[in-house]
Amino acid sequence: MQSPLFAFTEQQSQDRYTLQNAQMLRVTLTGHDDILARKGAMVAYQGLVEFDGEYQSHQQQARAWTGEGLDLMRCSGQGSVYFANLAQYVHVLDVEQDGLTVDSSYVLAMDSSLHAEVLAVDSQFGISGSGKYQLNITGRGKIALMTSGPPLMLQVTPEKYVNADADAIVAWSTSLRVQMQAQTHSSGVWRRRGSTGEGWELSFLGSGFALVQPSELLPPQNAATGGLAGQFGMGQQGARGQNQGNVWS
Template sequence: MQSPLFNYGEQQSQERYAIQNPQLLRVALNGSDDILARKGAMVAFQGLVDFDGEYQSPNQRRRGQVTGESLELMRCSGQGTVYLANLAQYIHIVDVDRDGMTVDSSFVLALDSGLHTEILAVDSEYGISGSGKYQLNITGQGKVALMTSGQPLMLSVTPEKYVNVDADAVVAWSTQLRVQMQAQTQSTSITRRRGSTGEGWELSFLGQGFALVQPSEVMPPQNAQIGGGLRGQFGADGQNRNNAWS
């Protein structure tokens, strides 16, 4: 059999995390260090690999329900190679250091099992669409695989140059940055988007670090159904109800 499809063979790499292609992650397991991946993200694997749901304590489940910031993971262990993907999103590998990284859990594909995660509140008395009032903080030393809709923009934040980003487009930022939600709106109601511009809540970053933004204000909805109706627009669980998807 002959086909141009055979040009898309496996990429050989000595790295634990490697980009098979821009939308597919290759992870090598050596039998000692497990990884945690988004539930259902495995598209293929080779070798003796086990997949198991990652346990969440009652307190963790309760915090996820209250804050809406919850990351359901599976543990991948054994010896072999695992290929991970989610809705053809672009994948990026990040080395987390002791300073930590704050991220919307919707954009996490996989991470080293030795990293620590906790839910943090963003400084505002109001909730915002998309990004949410709460975020996931990741600390320790290890790697995280993030997803974006399209190729992202990395913005540098310095004491001389602060950065404002749309709350629906931000993916992650340096934990040490000072963050404030704001809506510079002429509207009499803060719950409405800014006047007639279509712009609403934004995050303002100050300090020294980075802010990562994707070129989209919405991720494809999980479990979306083709066609019209709420399930086609927001996904089966309505997770994108604050955004427009077409």
């Protein structure tokens, strides 16, 4: 059998996390280093690998259902597991002492040694109904994030702060100070982006980085059943449908 498809061969590497292409990740398991991954993100595997639902309390289950948390599965054993999610671009980061804050919608997989805590970005600012929840990732290990298209990594310094659209920001250094504000002063702010085409934004101050994707739509989670709206992360079947209280829904 001959075909140009045979040019898309497995990328050989001794690294634990290896990108097979821009949209697929391989993680190697050696029997004592479990991986936590987004449920349903496994597209193939080799070896003796087990997949189990990660235990969640009732509170954690409720948070995952409303978009405030992350529904995970635990992958263990010996072999290689290939992960992907709706052809999103995949990026591997090393989490170190400073920590990482990330929108849970963009997490593909991470080392089980990392700790994730739900964080309400807007709570300290008292913005009623905005409901913007993130994951604060601490510890040491690797995490694989997804973006809609190639992202932009912006450096934040005390002399140069960064503003980002709340729908386009993917992750940032936990050490940064974050402020949420509306990019309009009109009464239409409570509508989707008001009349300016812009809505809520996050301002990052301090020293660190902010990762922005070239899209203001969350990755669709149920594209097959959500029709056109679901394919673009909107409506009851899209990722936004899980958090209807958001002012940017």
